[in-house]
Every structure is written in C-alpha cells, then in structure tokens.
Amino acid sequence: MNRLEVLKLFMVEEKRTKSSLRQLSAVVWSQLKMMLAYKSWLIMDLLSTFASVVMYYFVGMQVDPTRLSQSGWGTSYLAFSLVGVATSNYLWACLTRLSHSIQHEIRGGTLETIAVTPINMFIFFIGLTARGYLVSLIYLVGVFTVGVYGLGAKLSFTPQSLFLFITLFVLMLVSNQALGLVAAGIIMVYKRGDPLVFILAAVNEFLAGVLYPLELLKRFPAVQLLSMLFPYTYALDGMRRVLILGASILDLKVLTDIVVLGVFSIMLVPLGLKTLAWGYNRIRREGTTSSY
Amino acid sequence: MNTAVETENLTKYFKGDGGKERIVAVDHVSLSIREGEFFGLLGPNGAGKTTLIKILCTLVIPDEGTARVAGFDVVKDAEKVRECIGWLHGETGGRALYWRLSARDNLKFYAYLQNIPKDVARRRIDALLEFFELDKDADRLVKDFSTGMKMRVMLARTLLSNAPILLMDEPTVGLDATGAIETRRLLQALCRELHKTIVFTTHNIFEAERLCDRIAVMNKGRVIAVDTPLRLSEITRKYMGVEVRFRGSAEEAVRILEGLRVVKRIISVESEEDHTVIRAEVRDEEQALSEIPKVFSLNGLRTIGVQVALPNLEEVFLSLTDEEK
Numbered sequence: 001m002n003r004l005e006v007l008k009l010f011m012v013e014e015k016r017t018k019s020s021l022r023q024l025s026a027v028v029w030s031q032l033k034m035m036l037a038y039k040s041w042l043i044m045d046l047l048s049t050f051a052s053v054v055m056y057y058f059v060g061m062q063v064d065p066t067r068l069s070q071s072g073w074g075t076s077y078l079a080f081s082l083v084g085v086a087t088s089n090y091l092w093a094c095l096t097r098l099s100h101s102i103q104h105e106i107r108g109g110t111l112e113t114i115a116v117t118p119i120n121m122f123i124f125f126i127g128l129t130a131r132g133y134l135v136s137l138i139y140l141v142g143v144f145t146v147g148v149y150g151l152g153a154k155l156s157f158t159p160q161s162l163f164l165f166i167t168l169f170v171l172m173l174v175s176n177q178a179l180g181l182v183a184a185g186i187i188m189v190y191k192r193g194d195p196l197v198f199i200l201a202a203v204n205e206f207l208a209g210v211l212y213p214l215e216l217l218k219r220f221p222a223v224q225l226l227s228m229l230f231p232y233t234y235a236l237d238g239m240r241r242v243l244i245l246g247a248s249i250l251d252l253k254v255l256t257d258i259v260v261l262g263v264f265s266i267m268l269v270p271l272g273l274k275t276l277a278w279g280y281n282r283i284r285r286e287g288t289t290s291s292y
Numbered sequence: 293m294n295t296a297v298e299t300e301n302l303t304k305y306f307k308g309d310g311g312k313e314r315i316v317a318v319d320h321v322s323l324s325i326r327e328g329e330f331f332g333l334l335g336p337n338g339a340g341k342t343t344l345i346k347i348l349c350t351l352v353i354p355d356e357g358t359a360r361v362a363g364f365d366v367v368k369d370a371e372k373v374r375e376c377i378g379w380l381h382g383e384t385g386g387r388a389l390y391w392r393l394s395a396r397d398n399l400k401f402y403a404y405l406q407n408i409p410k411d412v413a414r415r416r417i418d419a420l421l422e423f424f425e426l427d428k429d430a431d432r433l434v435k436d437f438s439t440g441m442k443m444r445v446m447l448a449r450t451l452l453s454n455a456p457i458l459l460m461d462e463p464t465v466g467l468d469a470t471g472a473i474e475t476r477r478l479l480q481a482l483c484r485e486l487h488k489t490i491v492f493t494t495h496n497i498f499e500a501e502r503l504c505d506r507i508a509v510m511n512k513g514r515v516i517a518v519d520t521p522l523r524l525s526e527i528t529r530k531y532m533g534v535e536v537r538f539r540g541s542a543e544e545a546v547r548i549l550e551g552l553r554v555v556k557r558i559i560s561v562e563s564e565e566d567h568t569v570i571r572a573e574v575r576d577e578e579q580a581l582s583e584i585p586k587v588f589s590l591n592g593l594r595t596i597g598v599q600v601a602l603p604n605l606e607e608v609f610l611s612l613t614d615e616e617k
Contacts, residue, residue, distance in 0.1 A: 003478055006423045009416055010454045010486055016407040026404030034392040037433065109381070109388030113449070116349045116379040117405040118371060284353045287306055287317070287343065290388075 023119045027127025035131055045135070049142040056081040056211075057151045071213035074244050079153040083240050084210030086143035087169070091208075091232050093132030094176035095201040099184040100194060101128040106283075109290045121280060122273075125184070129177065156246040164242045164249060171261035172235030174269065179231075181272030185279030191291060208232040231264040296457050296489035297325040297348060301357035304343055304513075317343040319513035320357065325506075327456075328487040330480070332500040334609060335510035341493040342383070344510070345461050348491065349379040362457055378455035382462030386442020391435035395426050395445045398434060399452055406453040413452070420448035423478070424471075439466045447475060451482070458482070460492040464499065476503060501605040509612050516612050525602035528611040531573045533559065533601035534580045540593035542568045548591055554580045559601075571601045 036042070060077035069075050102125070105111035114124055147153040183200070187193040207227035209217075214233070217224040227233050238257030241247040247254045283289050304318040318340045325331045333341040346352040348361055350370040359366045362376035381388060389398050396417060403413035421427045424444035434442060443466040450458065463479065464472040480503060482488045494500050500507055501521050508518040517524055538545060542561055549555045549572055559571040574580040577600055585595040603611065 003423070003474075003481055006419050006478065007481055007485055009419050010451075010482070013454070014409055014412045016409070018407050022407070023405050026401055030390060030393060030397070030401045033397060034390060037392040108391075109384045110390060112351055112381065113379075113388050113402070114405065115351055116374055116377065117402065117453075118375045118407065119405045120371070281353065284351060285355075287304075287346065287352045289351050290384075 018118065020120060020123050024123050024127050027119075027124055028130040031127065031131040032134065035135070046138070046142065049139050050146055052085060053082070053143050053146040053151065056085060057147075068213065071215040072245075073213055073240065074154075076154055076244075078147060078151060079155055079244050080213070080240065081211055082143060082147040082153050082155065083243055084208075084236060086140045086147075087172070087236065087239060088205050088210045089136040089139045090133070090169075090173060091176055091205060092201050093129070093136045094173060094180045095183060095204070096180070096194075096197050097132030098125060098129050098177075098180050099187040099197055101131070102184055102188050103191070103194060106188070106191070106289065106291055112289045115289060122276075125181075125276065129180075155243045157243075158246070160248060161242045161246060164247075164254065165239055168235050168238040168242065168254075168257065168261065171258065171265055172232060172239075175231035175235075175261055175264040178265065178268030178272035182268070182275045185272075185275030185277070188276075188279035189282045189286075189288075191288070204230045204232055208236050210236065231261055231268075234260045234264075294327045295324055295360075295363075296327045296329070297323065297331075297359075297361050297491060299323045299344075299348075299357065299359040302344070302347065302354050302359050303356035304340075304347060304352060304354050306343075316513045318347065318354070321510075321513075321515050322357075323508060323515065323518065325489060325491060327489055328483065329489055330483045330503055330505045331489070331491045332504035332507040333491065333493040333510055334497065334500050334507050334605075335493075336613060338512075339510040340513040341510055342381075342461055343513075345379075345459050345491065345493060348373075349377050349459050350374055351379075376455055376457050378450040378453050378458045378460075380446055380450040380458075380460045380463050382443065382446070382460070382465040384446075385466055386437070386439050386446060389434050389442055389445055389449075392433060394431045394433055395421065395437070395441075395448075396430040398445060399449055402449050403452055408453065416452055416454075417448075420451060424448050440468055440471060443467055444471065451478075455488075457489045458491070460490060462494060463492055464494070464496065472499075479503065497605045497609060507605070509609060511613050521605055521608075522602070524605070524608045524612075528608045529601075529603050530611070532575070532577050533571055533573045534577060534584065534598060535601040536570045536572070536584055536588070536598045537564075537567050537596040538570075538588055538593050539567050539596065540588075542570070544591065545570060545588065545593055548587055548593075549584070552580075552583065552587065554583055567596055 057078050063077040065075035068077055068080060073080050102111065115121060148155055183197045187197065207223065208230055214227060217227060234257040238254050241251060241254050249255065300322050302318055302321045306315050306317050308315045321344060333344065335341050343352060347354050347359055347366060350366050350373050353367060361373045364372040366373050393401065399417045400413065403417065421430045424447060426441065426444055429441065434445060447463065464475055467475060476499065479490055483490050504521060506518060506520050507524060508515045519527065545568065546558055546561060549558060549570065554574050554576055556573040556575055559573055562569045581598055584598055588595045
C-alpha cells in the first residue's frame with residue numbers, strides 16, 4: 001500500500017461515540033490476551049491449585065477434629081481451610097495487583113501511551129485489576145470444586161447461603177480493593193513499596209486465620225486486636241459461618257461481619273479513590289509517568 | 293488561519309537530585325502554532341523539548357502559564373485535548389508497546405481506547421501495517437520484533453486515531469534510512485494534504501530543515517528563536533556571502549575569486565557529485581552576484597548557479613546556542 005492509498009483512508013472523518021464500557025472491555029481483553037501468552041505459567045498455576053487442596057486434605061487428617069470443634073467450626077479441617085484458601089487469592093489480587101500492574105506500566109512506558117488517549121484513567125485502572133480477579137476466580141472455583149466434589153468437603157451451598165456468601169464476598173472485595181487503591185496511589189508516587197504491600201497481604205492473610213481458627217489467638221491479645229483491623233478477618237469469619245455452619249442472616253455474628261465490612265467499605269473507598277487520584281496527579285506534576 | 297497550539301509563559305520546574313534543587317525544564321515559553329503547520333522543536337539534550345511536548349499532550353502538569361491544544365486548556369480540559377492528539381515518543385526505542393501482544397492486537401487495543409468504530413479501525417490497521425511493511429509479521433508478538441519494527445508499530449499507533457494534531461518526539465529514531473525517508477514523506481503528506489498540524493522534535497537538523505514550516509530553537513528550557521528555516525538563517529548570518537556552483541577547475545576558480553575586489557575571503561570549497569561549490573565572504577552581495585558569473589565565463593568556467601550564502605540550519609543552531617552560552 002502506497003502513501004496515497006493510506007492518505008485516502010484518513011480523508012474521511014468517522015463519527016466516534018465514547019463508550020467507557022468498550023474501553024474497559026478493551027483493557028480487560030488485552031490483559032487476558034497477555035495472560036494467555038504465558039501458557040506454561042497458567043498451566044503451573046492451575047496444577048498448583050489442585051496440589052494445594054490435596055495438601056490441605058492430608059493436613060486435615062492430622063488435625064484433631066475435637067479441637068476444631070471446640071473452636072466452633074465443625075469437625076472438618078478440609079472444609080475450614082477450603083474457604084480460607086479459596087478466597088485468599090482474592091485478598092492478594094485486591095491488595096497487590098493494581099500497584100504491581102501500574103508499576104509495570106510505568107516501567108514499560110505504556111502508562112503514558114494510555115494516558116494520552118481519551119480513556120478515563122479510573123476505567124483503565126479498573127481494567128488492570130481484572131486479570132487478578134479472573135485468575136482468582138479460576139482458583140476459587142477450582143479449589144471449591146476439587147475440595148467439595150473431589151475430596152468430599154461438606155459446605156452448605158443453599159440459595160440463602162450462596163446469597164450471603166456473595167454479599168460477604170463482594171464486601172470483602174470492595175473493602176480490600178480500596179486498600180489496594182491506597183497502596184497503588186502511594187507506590188505510583190514513590191516507585192517503591194511493592195515488597196511492603198506483599199508483606200501487608202501476607203500478614204493480613206496470616207492474621208485473618210486462613211489456615212487456623214482465630215480463637216487460637218486468644219493467647220496473644222495484641223495479635224488478636226491487630227487481626228481485627230483488617231476487613232478480610234470479618235469477611236472470612238462470615239463466609240465460614242455461612243458455608244460451614246449454615247448460618248443465616250439472622251445470625252448476629254454474620255450480621256456484625258456484614259455491618260463491619262460495610263463500614264470499612266464506606267470509609268476506605270473514598271480514601272482509596274482519593275489516594276489513587278492524588279498519586280496519578282502527583283506523577284503528572286513530577287513528570288514521572290514513565291521511568292525507562 | 294486558526295491556532296492549533298498556543299502556549300503563554302508556560303513554565304515547568306522539576307526537582308533536582310535530592311529534591312532540594314529546582315530545575316527549570318520549560319521556562320516561560322510562549323508559542324503559537326497554526327493549524328496545518330509543520331512545526332519543529334530543535335535543541336540540545338535537556339533543552340526542554342520533550343517536557344514541552346508532554347505538557348501539550350497532558351502527561352505533565354505545568355507549574356505556571358497556560359497551554360491550549362485545539363482550543364482546549366491542557367489542564368482544565370485534558371480529556372478533550374486527548375481526543376484531538378496523536379503522540380509518539382520515539383526515544384523509548386519501541387519499549388512503549390505491549391510486548392506480549394501482537395502488532396495487530398496492540399493497534400486494535402489502542403483503536404478501541406480511541407473510540408474508533410470497529411470496521412474503520414480494521415481497515416486502518418490493515419493499511420498501516422501494510423504501509424509500514426509489518427503485514428507479514430502483524431500477528432507475531434511484539435517482543436520478537438527488532439527496534440525498527442517496534443518503532444514502526446508505534447508510528448502506526450500514533451497515526452491510527454487520525455488526530456488533527458500530531459505531537460511527535462523523535463519520530464524517526466531507530467528507523468533505517470528507507471523507513472525514515474518513507475515516514476518523513478508520509479508525515480509531510482499528512483500535513484500538506486490532510487492539513488494536520490505536526491509538532492515534532494528532532495536532533496536531526498537536516499530533517500528539521502527539510503520538513504518544517506517553522507522551527508523553535510530551544511535551549512535550557514527557553515525558546516531562543518522561532519521562525520522559518522530561511523529566516524533563521526538570515527537572522528543568524530554573520531557575514532555577507534555568496535555561494536557559487538560551477539563546473540571546471542576548483543583551483544582556477546579560487547584564484548579568480550581571490551583576485552576580485554568584491555571578494556573578501558574564501559570560506560569553503562566543497563566538491564559535489566559533478567560540480568564544485570565555493571562559499572565566499574563578499575563586500576557587496578549584488579555586485580558579487582552579477583560579477584562572478586561573467587568572470588567565470590570569461591575564464592572558461594561553467595557557472596551552474598550563484599546565490600546569497602546563508603548559514604545552514606546546523607550553523608544557525610550552533611550560532612544561537614553559542615550566543616546563549
């Protein structure tokens with residue numbers, strides 16, 4: 001094709017309609033395509049999903065059911081750990097994915113190329129988190145499927161429990177993603193801090209009791225108090241009550257978990273959005289939207 | 293003619309090492325670029341060209357002054373500005389692409405972000421891939437491309453949106469000679485035939501001289517001169533001189549010229565493909581222009597052309613930046 005033929009294509013002004021949904025789906029599509037380009041990583045990740053569930057199945061055989069029962073979580077350690085293991089990937093995705101992705105875009109110089117297009121940058125940032133959400137969804141479904149149907153873990157999957165689980169799960173995503181926005185805003189400016197967020201996520205995962213009942217922390221009141229500062233602690237407690245014990249909305253503890261998560265969300269979402277906007281404007285002021 | 297880009301006292305400071313020192317990257321720059329103009333920003337490294345371009349494309353927020361692109365303020369109406377511009381940062385050497393996507397997918401992705409209708413995007417992507425000779429590699433991942441190929445993908449991405457204003461920072465860096473020539477021709481055609489405004493920075497003085505309607509010479513954040521390449525030459529020339537192109541003996545020509553009263557001194561003698569070019573400083577340009585061809589003819593030298601000698605853009609640039617020092 002010669003120069004004149006190319007020029008002809010640019011002679012007609014097409015009508016454009018701004019669609020944030022189309023832009024968002026383009027970001028998600030590109031993220032997924034890039035993820036699929038790492039085929040061996042994907043396969044390894046899926047294999048590790050199955051391996052981890054099987055591992056907790058065997059760990060469960062070593063756990064004394066009466067001790068677990070005394071903590072009020074039934075007698076199946078597999079069921080107990082399953083809820084924690086299945087949802088903890090989302091905790092990591094919410095807290096670390098966005099800051100990590102933005103850092104990657106800044107280092108690669110692609111953040112700038114996006115920032116000069118008419119996309120609202122919040123739409124782009126939402127799209128960036130999609131990859132982590134999708135991987136975590138595959139993980140969550142995989143863990144529950146292998147645990148429940150493969151290894152016989154007993155979880156309550158009634159319409160009511162599913163509704164409550166989804167409510168708690170969404171609140172968990174909102175509150176933790178808000179923390180992720182705060183982390184992303186700060187890391188965007190200081191270009192460091194990724195390890196700190198990873199430590200925060202690991203501590204959060206540990207203190208929320210992914211693999212052990214929080215009642216064990218009674219012997220360490222300071223640590224127990226610290227665990228109450230993280231939304232994931234309440235989310236995990238509520239989700240376990242619903243799926244393991246079959247608790248309903250009338251259960252005061254479930255209701256408390258929902259209310260606390262709601263308060264966390266209301267407080268953290270504006271803070272997260274403001275910090276992210278602050279971070280983005282700050283790097284535009286400092287001229288550090290790229291760092292190659 | 294309408295104004296495409298306008299800045300007034302535009303200033304940007306950055307923090308230096310340690311954050312204590314304040315460096316002026318763009319220093320009270322006032323410019324007015326017309327619609328359809330091919331406008332060059334020329335200057336040494338650190339002159340502020342890239343920062344200026346980044347302010348115009350809303351990537352950097354200025355500290356003082358104003359800038360308007362397509363009539364929109366770059367701070368208050370940033371989103372509107374972004375609808376009217378195409379931006380290329382050649383210095384990235386092809387890094388600013390998604391390496392785990394194919395060339396076609398990279399373009400498709402940006403087309404969607406630009407709200408280009410699907411069928412229009414497809415036609416343009418195919419055409420641009422073919423024009424930049426990437427059609428055979430269009431579905432390969434960009435990570436396997438050479439720097440030149442990545443640069444061509446970036447150029448295609450910039451042109452894809454059909455934006456009326458193109459802000460191009462070193463658009464021919466990393467391209468081979470043929471690629472650079474073709475790109476220059478395309479940019480020229482976009483400007484002349486589709487009336488696009490092109491603001492571009494380059495270190496290649498020859499490129500700037502050939503392409504630009506006007507050039508702003510920048511140094512230490514300030515615009516030290518803005519004009520057409522010809523006017524810049526006139527402004528900065530330091531002597532009256534003529535340039536004679538002829539066929540015949542160069543030694544004989546030098547001897548003749550040195551014997552003329554109107555000629556003060558010979559500045560340079562350069563051999564070109566089939567002729568010689570002599571530059572000389574003269575006492576009176578008009579007299580020299582009429583006298584030299586006659587004397588040459590009488591001495592058997594064939595004059596091809598004689599004209600007033602103006603400094604080339606390289607000399608202009610050096611002259612202006614030296615004055616600044």
